[in-house]
Amino acid sequence: DADVTQTPRNRITKTGKRIMLECSQTKGHDRMYWYRQDPGLGLRLIYYSFDVKDINKGEISDGYSVSRQAQAKFSLSLESAIPNQTALYFCATSDAGFQETQYFGPGTRLLVL
């Protein structure tokens, strides 16, 4: 079984809808991250969490919120989806922060119409 899983894998939604992307991990890592990837751009950090009580904004957090329900679960919400949030979203974990290996989930392809 995969160490980092994401649901759903693909989602089509309409402008203005609220949507939640979920991430679970079995690696036992405290640190979890949400990124988005757009064509021609590098992955950009949306939010990250170093433990259940720690939530931090990344470089592009506007329009997003997160919830760390447990060590193993980190959810990303789009409160009111807009078309420019169409992207490939990745959840990742690491053992010791940004300077260590990031382990990515398989990604969620989101299309906002």
Next chain:
Amino acid sequence: RKEVEQDPGPFNVPEGATVAFNCTYSNSASQSFFWYRQDCRKEPKLLMSVYSSGNEDGRFTAQLNRASQYISLLIRDSKLSDSATYLCVVTARTSNDYKLSFGAGTTVTVRA
């Protein structure tokens, strides 16, 4: 200016050839450097870390040039399975944390 820049390619090479490409970074205080591999429509996976003295992992060689602020990746004896996008990743210390910056990737296509 982007913090991490890569030539998007594609680099089209025949099997068995050597291919090399660079990644430049803008923050001179960058501390950790990595190459990740991303197959089409899939998640990135760590290929190798890049150490100051340079390092090899089988057919892959990574180098760091701090003076000119770039890292490089060289693939020898290319295989069809090496076809992928290679992401350069750089970590720099901030006032209270680290920042991870990703390049947009260099695409390599190995043909039979």
